[in-house]
Amino acid sequence: MNANPQFLGTITSEADLIRYATSLVPTLKGRAKEVDELGRLPQQTIAELIEGGMFALTTPRRYGGHQTSVRTFLEVVSELGRGDASTAWVVALLNVTTWAAAALFDEKTHDELFNGPEPARVAGVLSPRKASVKKVEGGYLIEEGLWGFNSGIYHANWDMLGIPIVDENGKVADQGIALVPASDLRTLDDWNVMALRGTGSSTVSATNVFVPESRVASMSAAIEGKYRSTHLADEPLYRVACMPMLAIILAFPALGIARAALDTFLELLPRRGIQYTWYTRQAEAAVTHLQVGEASAKLDAARAIIERHADAMDRYAAAGEYMPYMERAKVRRDVGLAEKLVWEGVDALATASGGSLASLGNPFARVWHDARVASLHGIVVPTTNFEMYGRLACGQPADTPLI
Template identity: 65%
Template sequence: MSIKPLYRSCDSQGASQRSDELRTYAASLIPTLKARAAETARLGYLPSETIQDLEAGGLFGLTTPRKYGGEPVSTRAFLDIVTELGRGDTSVAWVVTLLNVSTWGAATFFGEEAADEVFGGNQPARVAGVLTPRKAVVKKVDGGFLIEEGLWGFNSGIYHANWDMLSIPIVDADGKVLDYGFAMVPKADVEILNDWNVVAIQGSGSSSVAVKNLFVPDSRVTPLSRSIGGDYPSTHLADESLFRTANMPLAALVLTFPALGNGYAALETFIASLPRRGIQYTGYSKQDEAPVTHLQLGEASAKLDAARALLTSHADALDTWAASGQYMPFDDRAKVRRDVGFAEKLIWEAVDLLASASGGSLAAATNPLTKIWQDARMASLHGFVVPNTNFETYGRILCGKEPGTLFI
């Protein structure tokens, strides 16, 4: 049984047609991605054949500005496209998501000089990024900053990037921290530590990276506080609404897209297994004859569709505010963070319900639902989407207190 997409992107007519083409192409890759899933997990990053397939369909260019030859899509279209990829392999959807949202950041958070350098090379820009460092010793020097020593974890997609957007403290000449921000560095200047050894989303290649004594010019360093507030230096992209989208809501929202696709994969996989399964120690020789199975499917599908409706609503709101030329208000941005947590909760509960209904077969490493279940759990643990963190933040705001985080 195939679960058809419930929503379509709502761009202008030409952009909508392009978005539909991209979604259809992403859906066409599902059987191939499933067939390569074991190899992808073994490698720890995406196989070269998968990279070629993604490149051929333009799926790494969802956030490349038109000014630099791209065909950027709306947030709504981004959701639809990545959800299809997630139905094939969560790792592929994760890499496409993280590289595209970091590429969006490279276009949005920096001025024209840096953008020309990143997007004007011989190869299309493909940017990875990490929001917080594990260690970053930085010195202000003439013309820029010297990263004397830096270490960053979970650098998803770095194996397939050509630039890396790494968080650093922004210091003055005396070493006092003035702000935090991003340094845009060539991937060639980054050491990949090859430490991505995990049980879920194994193919995302989310290795740690390190740099030593790396000079970064002022043009390729930008303060985080400026981008959180929507004061983007990318005035050269003023006519492209995607690059006016609210920063933190977008960064949080897109992390749910691979999980949503993975959730639909769980539903499809569970339904496909029913004709071969009974329920042990009962009179049901076919699982799909049992009322409990009908209840489980009804609840799981409702949770997934509710999550999708919630995410779609916020994706449309992000697009609408960006098109209006006004930055999304604080209260609306806070609700995105809250609802990202709730949607992730719904997705995880749906997958876990279906996995639990699979009984002891879930112990088999070869059971495709086992991998889906593991991926769903890992996806739900990213700091931006953890439900309790997001619920607490919004609850603090409702109580008239400070949110306790800048990331709204």
Template identity: 50%
Template sequence: MVEQHAVEFPHTQEARSFHKMNIGNLANTRCGSSAEADESVVARARNLVPELRRRSEEIHALGRIPRDLFDRLLAEGLFGLSTPQGYGGLQTSVKTKKATIAELGRGDLSVGWVAAVMNNAAWCLYALFPKHIIDRLSATHGGFRGCVTVSPVKAKVRKAPEGYVIEEGRWGFNSGVYHANWDLLAIPLVDDAGNITDHGLALVPMDAITILDDWDTMGLRGTGSSGVIVKDLFVSGELVTSTSALLSGVTQATSATAPLYRTATDPLLTISQLFPVLGAAQTAIDTFLHRLPGRMIYGLNEEKIESAVTHLQIGEITAKIDAADALVQRAAEALDRNAESMGEYMPSLDRARIRRDIGFAVRLIMEAVDTLASAYGGSAARASDPMGRIWRDLRVATLHGLLVPATSLELYGRLRCGQPQKAAML
């Protein structure tokens, strides 16, 4: 058995088909210079795939994206997909973001995951906060580089004149925190008596935050998703936005006039985290096919590449991943279409349907990748094996609360049955 630390693949037919699926749909909905701009953005990410694959073990061992690689991604504009053009960003559609971040995920899932999170944080800034705040944070050295976490382990907050004091707070899963200069932290919003009136997101500068350096997992290690703590910190009210308002489509930034910043919040932030997963699933197929020649079926004198079992498995696996991609593509197009329509905020049932499709896509992907890992064999158990790393990365990624299938499927089914909504995030 040959140990591999990094794998470079030729452009297989499967990879070419995956690329055409992402870009072809863009070209069908946009024309001329817009389509060319979309392709240019995606090409920036695609050109990095070989390097990301070569450096995957380094990223994993370091527990974060290496600084030089992060700076290169930053220079290519790949953390500016949700940043308005007026602030130096690319301001892409959801469809283009899908194609771009999926390419990063093809290279390394941790890198794609951090890109999704940091672009989501940027979207929150430019869609939800007033212009003078945007101007100030955008003028930060190196620009705004944010991360976001909506799951506080503990957040004790009191009302104060002109804002709030976070007396004591702890948050986990801060993907990209080692490269961020601002963190969007979920906090309860309270009145003078301490009663919770709403929930919100508070923009907190990284120099006021202690990083716990506690990210120690079997997969997605390169995201550096460490926990953070904050104590006795005053946060001005203008740096806090209401969760209930943002989930209802209330925006206040001048950039909100662009369609991107009218996109339905919950499905946008959720679907973005699935984009790199789609790319990593494609790499799992590439890895399997790359190692297939010469490998034998255990206990039989038959090569896997010639076996009908392998052919059936690949047929089913690719069908599931293609079906997942089609569901996500349809959802991305629906989000763009609604945002561009200048009509009403996306109705709750439509938002729930996107969450349903995301959940089902996750299920299809994991069924496919589990089958791949099983067919790949015991080599996937080795920590240094590329299939094992991809498999573990995907397993950890799909544990994210927004991607758990059961929650999203139940949410849609409940609304279709005419029952009242009970999910906070929709």
């Protein structure tokens, strides 16, 4: 049953999508324990997300999706993150990979993907832990493969997996991504972590899985904006630069976590004093005012940075211009900075929460853990992103093609 029946059948605008996400926040907060125990999202949450169009943000309109702007994508996911970081993470990851499938593949593949018995929900992992691939007639055979941290796989029907593109002699010619039905893969159920538990980011494996050539795309071509979706060439969303899109969405849940952290801290504040001082009310202490002031500034700054880049990505796409290389590099750099600011802000509030944070029943402890784990994804690690941009600024080649 939809927890928000007033929205059912009435979501006709991007503003409606944001309002629907906001309406789910109390319900998502109430399911925190269930999410952590399941290690994935509850089926009722999935049903509510489907009913509200939360998994169709980046699906083309011609296939029944909402085809939102990047900015609306940000607003929806960050609202969900106020209620539950895992839900926001799954919505962000499934939508961005569905976007990649829409942008990088042709109309024939889209007909197979989006006109199936149920709406397409695509999970994905760019970097395999292991992938032994053979070129065969009509496509590629994944003889053996293993991909970790496959967020949202329990709720996906397709998976986009990084593989080497090899020639008939087995020589690697490029890096690619393969669209594979989730039913062709084995999920290893190995997601057992301290935070973001509901993302269900388990490892998947493949053994002797055939992928037709039409469902394999070049990653190097994608990075340069050479998309196969010529039938969507007039749609701005599918002209958004590839790596900035794949990177920036990882900050969207963090922005929701940031809001949840400040809200939760302030909600708990009236109940606390400061041990071993004369302060019986923490809210009256100057040190608390300083901590909240600095933490909130960092959290707001992180949001402003990501909003600016989301708007720029939309603007370049609307103008039909592929985002320039150094601007793309700045997105990678600033995603790292935003994650750093979010973590520093949340951790400062955690420090101000005192010893009660050790209690597993403390709602702030869950937010704190989610913020830390969200900041550890390889694409958002600040030092990696700062070094990459610094190399370019100093006239050196980047240490990664993923820009």
